[in-house]
Amino acid sequence: MFIDIGKPIADTTNAFIEWLIVNHGDVFESIANALLTVLILIERVLRGAPPWSVILVAGLIAYAASRKPVLSVGVMVLAWLLGSLGLWEQAMQTIAIMLVSVGIAVIIGIPLGVVTARSDTARMLLNPVLDLMQTIPSFVYLIPAAMLFGLGKVPAILATVIYATPPLIRLTDLGIRQVDHAVVEASRAFGATRWQMLRGVQIPLALPSIMQGINQTMMMALAMVVIASMIGARGIGETVLLGLQRNDPGKGLVGGIGIVILAIIFDRISQAFGRRLQAYRAVEG
Amino acid sequence: MPLIDVRNVTKIFGARPERALARLKAGAGKEAILAESGNTVGLYDVSLSIERGEIFVVMGLSGSGKSTLIRHLNRLIDPTEGEIVIDGNDILKLSIRELEAFRRQKTGMVFQRFGLFPHRTVLQNVAYGLEVRGEPRAKRHARAAEWVATVGLSGYEDQYPAQLSGGMQQRVGLARALCTDPEILLMDEAFSALDPLIRGQMQDQLIDLQSRLRKTIVFITHDLDEALRLGDRIAILKDGSLSQIGTPAEILLSPADDYVRAFVKDVNRARVLTVETVMKPPPLRLTDETLEQALAEMQRQGAEIGYVVNARGYRGVVTRDSVNAAIASRAGPTVDEIAVGAPSIAPGASLAEALPATLSSTYPLAVISRDGSLEGTLSAAQVGEILTPSKDLEAA
Structure with missing residues (x-):
């Protein structure tokens, strides 16, 4: 009763990947090299700088985002804990991968969110793709990605971007759709162009939601570090992976704590920043 | 030329408004159209002109x-049919x-x-x-x-x-x-x-x-x-x-x-309506006639009262009796000198403002414009008639 479509799909995909590698391998290599250049630069700065200066900068960023000394000190203590757990180098590698991934996710995610907010058709078309990106097991695309980009950091970034961009697209879309229609209408009545409306009214008012999306993207990117380490990206994920492989649960736990600490640091800073962006709301009520 | 000219504008909301428009023109009611196709009729054949x-x-x-x-006037909504011309430009044609x-x-x-x-x-x-x-x-x-x-x-x-x-x-x-x-x-x-x-x-x-x-x-x-x-x-x-x-x-x-x-x-009509919308047309206006001329004029027009307005402005009221009495007693040469001062009201005043004066005055109030001319008269009875809704209004 069944017809066999699994095999043709598999064969076509394999042929396609092979064709990509043979005919366009150099394109992927140059993409990989460009990403690596940025990544290595960030990593070199983070790992080259003395740890105390990185901790200090983290504290300053936390203060700038929140204007709360308590949060700032808390972030510095957490960063110090990372080092004390013996995870400093790995943490810096993980942060570098995460920052690049989140950067790419923002560049892709916000414009796509804007597009889907404007057009129901675009949203209808993109939605199943986003569902797919979030649910398909990472290894399905990690293996071809490793074939195209080589093992290591670049496929790790790719996997992270694929997994972590959908919430940003969805929350940007939601944020823009939820902007008060009366306010958008007012801007239209004053003759604002679509771009002026977007830049001056819709994006600023959707910013809390967009910041929530960026926060989600960061958290999901951290959730990917262990998987990323399996294809050769170094970082805290590698510590966890080694703990698993060598039957060393203690080491695995230490790595796990490290990931949680990173998550808390990024979450609190981005949340505080999101709240400050809507300072005008504080006067309501 | 009016600044804004709305011509036969119809707006139908919902998908495929053309079909609903055809039904509307064929005489279907709003409710019927809503039930048939889910289209809402927002405006139907509205025409109006707004002056600068x-x-x-x-x-x-x-x-x-x-x-x-x-x-529609700034095209936040586009009409289904009709024209909107502002300052000579059909704004529906704008890119x-x-x-x-x-x-x-x-x-x-x-x-x-x-x-x-x-x-x-x-x-x-x-x-x-x-x-x-x-x-x-x-x-x-x-x-x-x-x-x-x-x-x-x-x-x-x-x-x-x-x-x-x-x-x-x-x-x-x-x-x-x-x-x-x-x-x-x-x-x-x-x-x-x-x-x-x-x-x-x-x-x-x-x-x-x-x-x-x-x-x-x-x-x-x-x-x-x-x-x-x-x-x-x-x-x-x-x-x-x-x-x-x-x-x-x-x-x-x-x-x-x-x-x-x-x-x-x-x-509350007293607050909204002005004297000029209610007043009676100008009655007998006297200026500097002699008493005999005034009496003749009053008899000719069948007027009991004359309003004396001359170069010095509104002088007051004379009646046929007062003119007769003045002729009998040889009081003076012109009506100006025997006119009895009476209150007047401006045409732009509201009825609420005019009402006390009309009630206290023996004669209908003279309505005098700013340049001093007699525009008409206003009596308490007229005000009362306007302010009391007539029977058919009560029924409605």
């Missing part, structure tokens, strides 16, 4: 299509770019729920129209500050809208609309969300501003008192169609149908 410099009020209950109508330029240059809009930008300060809100036009920051902020001061909000420039009361927020809305110096001001139930006291103040402020600015104002309201107070002319909209267009007095004194009649039933 007038306050044109569109009045109707909720669902009458008045907010839909005003949104997107031209339409944006038209909105930036010609129109300003004030909204029922204010529509202020919550993330911008008062000053930035007021400056928005100029910002969209691309004016440099310093210039637009200077102009915005002037308008913030004009609406009485100096000192609040750096507050956010949420920090202001409703009345203050709508002053910001008004200043924002006026800051670009638009020719046309569209006000969509601008004062409806405010409490009555503040609403009255805002109406005063608008009347005051309009006496200086002479904009063309299209004002939407569901409140007849507001319409009568502000409007030079009023259009009454019911279920998407016009019931009547006219001056406040025309609407009050000769309602076109039962709908309008029911509307105007409870209006």
Whole structure:
């Protein structure tokens, strides 16, 4: 009763990947090299700088985002804990991968969110793709990605971007759709162009939601570090992976704590920043 | 030529409006169309002309299509059929770019729920129209500050809208609309969300501003008192169609149908109607006639009373008896000298203002215009007749 479509799909995909590698391998290599250049630069700065200066900068960023000394000190203590757990180098590698991934996710995610907010058709078309990106097991695309980009950091970034961009697209879309229609209408009545409306009214008012999306993207990117380490990206994920492989649960736990600490640091800073962006709301009520 | 000319505009909401339009033209009712195809008829065959410099009020209950109508004037909504000509240009033919330029240059809009930008300060809100036009920051902020001061909000420039009361927020809305110096001001139930006291103040402020600015104002309201107070002319909209267009007095004194009649039933006419709309045509006017000439004139016209108005202004009233008595006693050569001083009233006064004088005066009150001419007369009986709704009004 069944017809066999699994095999043709598999064969076509394999042929396609092979064709990509043979005919366009150099394109992927140059993409990989460009990403690596940025990544290595960030990593070199983070790992080259003395740890105390990185901790200090983290504290300053936390203060700038929140204007709360308590949060700032808390972030510095957490960063110090990372080092004390013996995870400093790995943490810096993980942060570098995460920052690049989140950067790419923002560049892709916000414009796509804007597009889907404007057009129901675009949203209808993109939605199943986003569902797919979030649910398909990472290894399905990690293996071809490793074939195209080589093992290591670049496929790790790719996997992270694929997994972590959908919430940003969805929350940007939601944020823009939820902007008060009366306010958008007012801007239209004053003759604002679509771009002026977007830049001056819709994006600023959707910013809390967009910041929530960026926060989600960061958290999901951290959730990917262990998987990323399996294809050769170094970082805290590698510590966890080694703990698993060598039957060393203690080491695995230490790595796990490290990931949680990173998550808390990024979450609190981005949340505080999101709240400050809507300072005008504080006067309501 | 009117500034705004709306010609046979019909608006049908929902998918495939052409089909519903055909059904509507074939005589189907709004409810039938809604039931058949789910289309809502917003406006049906609305035509009206708005003159430069007038306050044109569109009045109707909720669902009458008045907010839909005003949104056609700057094409926030496009009609299904019809023409909208503003200042000689068919605005339905404008491209997107031209339409944006038209909105930036010609129109300003004030909204029922204010529509202020919550993330911008008062000053930035007021400056928005100029910002969209691309004016440099310093210039637009200077102009915005002037308008913030004009609406009485100096000192609040750096507050956010949420920090202001409703009345203050709508002053910001008004200043924002006026800051670009638009020719046309569209006000969509601008004062409806405010409490009555503040609403009255805002109406005063608008009347005051309009006496200086002479904009063309299209004002939407569901409140007849507001319409009568502000409007030079009023259009009454019911279920998407016009019931009547006219001056406040025309609407009050000769309602076109039962709908309008029911509307105007409870209006305080004494406050709305002016003396000139009620007064009788000028009666016998005497100037410097001799007593004999005056008596002859009174007999010829069958008038019991003469109003004496000469180069020195309104002198008072003479009756046939007083003229006869004066002739008998050889009192004086002209009517001017025997006229009995009586109160007069200006044609623009409201009936409420005129009523005490009409009651205390023995003769019908003379209505004297500013240049001293006799326009007509007003008696207590006339005022009473107008202020007491007639029987058919009671029935409606």
